[in-house]
Amino acid sequence: MNDKLKVFEHELGQIKNENIKLFTFKMLEVVPSYFYEVAASSTGKYHPAYALGEGGLIRHTKAAVRIAKELLTLEMFKYNDDEKDAIISALILHDACKHGINKSKYTITEHPLEIVKLIKQHKEICKLIDEKLLNIIIDCISTHMGQWTKDYKTKKEVLQKPKTGKQHFVHMCDYLASRKCIELNFNV
Numbered sequence: 001m002n003d004k005l006k007v008f009e010h011e012l013g014q015i016k017n018e019n020i021k022l023f024t025f026k027m028l029e030v031v032p033s034y035f036y037e038v039a040a041s042s043t044g045k046y047h048p049a050y051a052l053g054e055g056g057l058i059r060h061t062k063a064a065v066r067i068a069k070e071l072l073t074l075e076m077f078k079y080n081d082d083e084k085d086a087i088i089s090a091l092i093l094h095d096a097c098k099h100g101i102n103k104s105k106y107t108i109t110e111h112p113l114e115i116v117k118l119i120k121q122h123k124e125i126c127k128l129i130d131e132k133l134l135n136i137i138i139d140c141i142s143t144h145m146g147q148w149t150k151d152y153k154t155k156k157e158v159l160q161k162p163k164t165g166k167q168h169f170v171h172m173c174d175y176l177a178s179r180k181c182i183e184l185n186f187n188v
Contacts, residue, residue, distance in 0.1 A: 004036045005029065007058055011065045011092055017085045023128040023137075024089040030122060031096035031115070034103045040178070042099070042106040048180045057095055063184045064091045064177035071173065083166060086133045090140035090170050093119070109151045110158050112142045139167055146171040 005028050015021040040051035040060035051060040068091055071077060072084050079087065097114035098107050108114065116138050119126065126134055142160060144167075149159040162168045176182060 002029075004033070007036065007055075008062075008092060011062060011088065014065065014069055015085045015088050016081050017129075017133075019129045020082070020085040020089050020133060020137075023125060023134075024092055026125040026128065027093055027096070027119060027122065030125075031093070031118065032099070032101060032103060034099060035096045038099065038103075040095070040098075047178050048183055050184060050186070051178070057098060059186070060177050061092060061095060062186070064094070064173045066184060067176050068169070068173040071169070077169065079166065082130075082133055083136065086136040087140060087166055087170055087173075090137045090144070091173055093137070094141050094144045094170065094174060112144055112159060116142050136166055139164065140170040143167040144170050144174050146175060 005025065008028060012021055012025055015024060036058060037054055039047070039053055039056035041047040041056070044052055047056065047060060051057070051063070065088055068087055072079065072087070093115055095111065095115075097118060098111045099105075100108045100111065100114055101118070119134075119138060119141075129137075143162040145159050146162060146168075149157055149161055151158050162171050177184075
């Protein structure tokens, strides 16, 4: 495992299904390299202190996965192990193209669609998992922005809102990981 991917060793270890784990790992190998370097918020306005600065997007991603793992222990979320693994995979990958493929200065509104497009371009990686699970991951990534579906400049609707329980769950974990009032202790 290369040094960049080691940062997700714990999160990948949370995935029980070896095929979903391998899929996620292989996708992490092909995402834009800036994913491992940039802050979660290009302006500093929308994320807690731990998600700012170099590597902030990684810390935000790790926080979203951690929140998911905590919430998935609750009996109210009746997902099977593969569905839980698909959720974790979606959260690990959800912001991997946050600045687009070619690293724009700021977050691009369509970033969920950019990572989905990148996933679909890697057909051999997609073949590692069942199509149903792949669709859960893709659908959760593409709707992770929740109610924020419009381009901030053009005001055009560019993203879909979550519809399924899993899509809402991924959005909720991402949202909670972006709240300034929630600080995570990464040492426990």
